[in-house]
Amino acid sequence: ETGVTQTPRHLVMGMTNKKSLKCEQHLGHNAMYWYKQSAKKPLELMFVYNFKEQTENNSVPSRFSPECPNSSHLFLHLHTLQPEDSALYLCASSQDITSGRATDTQYFGPGTRLTVL
Amino acid sequence: QQPVQSPQAVILREGEDAVINCSSSKALYSVHWYRQKHGEAPVFLMILLKGGEQKGHDKISASFNEKKQQSSLYLTASQLSYSGTYFCGTEGTGNQFYFGTGTSLTVIP
Numbered sequence: 407e408t409g410v411t412q413t414p415r416h417l418v419m420g421m422t423n424k425k426s427l428k429c430e431q432h433l434g435h436n437a438m439y440w441y442k443q444s445a446k447k448p449l450e451l452m453f454v455y456n457f458k459e460q461t462e463n464n465s466v467p468s469r470f471s472p473e474c475p476n477s478s479h480l481f482l483h484l485h486t487l488q489p490e491d492s493a494l495y496l497c498a499s500s501q502d503i504t505s506g507r508a509t510d511t512q513y514f515g516p517g518t519r520l521t522v523l
Numbered sequence: 524q525q526p527v528q529s530p531q532a533v534i535l536r537e538g539e540d541a542v543i544n545c546s547s548s549k550a551l552y553s554v555h556w557y558r559q560k561h562g563e564a565p566v567f568l569m570i571l572l573k574g575g576e577q578k579g580h581d582k583i584s585a586s587f588n589e590k591k592q593q594s595s596l597y598l599t600a601s602q603l604s605y606s607g608t609y610f611c612g613t614e615g616t617g618n619q620f621y622f623g624t625g626t627s628l629t630v631i632p
Contacts, residue, residue: 408564408566410564441622448525448610448621448622448623448624448625449565449610449612449622450622451620451621451622454620462620496564496565510570511567511570512555512557512567513567514564514565514566515564516563516564517564
């Protein structure tokens with residue numbers, strides 16, 4: 407138990423569906439991250455929020471839309487996904503990002519296993 | 524920009540040592556090491572900042588050579604619990620953060 411929870415743990419959706427992934431951290435952190443982990447590929451950083459402000463968007467397609475209403479919650483809204491978007495989506499948090507540096511430990515949630523049919 | 528890890532996979536017997544390397548083509552500010560067991564989230568091991576530091580706890584340690592843009596993770600007297608996939612994450616001077624390709628480590632009795 408790392409103090410970062412994600413829901414749902416598993417999600418199956420069609421290409422025309424709209425769904426959202428939720429992440430919540432109970433660690434008092436100010437930075438939150440979304441990662442994508444595909445089979446046999448390295449973890450890919452998707453989005454970074456620091457004090458609710460998006461600081462990084464690693465050229466992620468617009469069918470993925472993040473939302474960070476406060477420092478404890480992070481959402482990933484999904485619409486018109488493709489089968490290749492099937493992956494494990496991991497949320498992480500850290501104390502904060504000082505001067506743009508990710509020098510703090512990142513605590514990961516258990517992930518949401520997403521399957522797009 | 525994504526760091527390269529080597530080896531891709533290693534199998535050890537309990538008590539043996541292993542070294543996992545992480546190399547980047549870009550100048551680095553920090554290197555992070557994580558371990559992920561099958562079906563679980565990655566778990567932090569340690570962070571090394573530029574300045575050429577070395578860190579360790581228990582029988583796992585790491586070094587960071589910023590001139591060579593490399594980091595190495597050392598596992599000594601391996602235990603069954605060390606099995607998993609080890610990832611390095613590198614932060615470049617341009618604030619970009621990337622995880623490496625991963626090294627699968629299996630410790631057998």
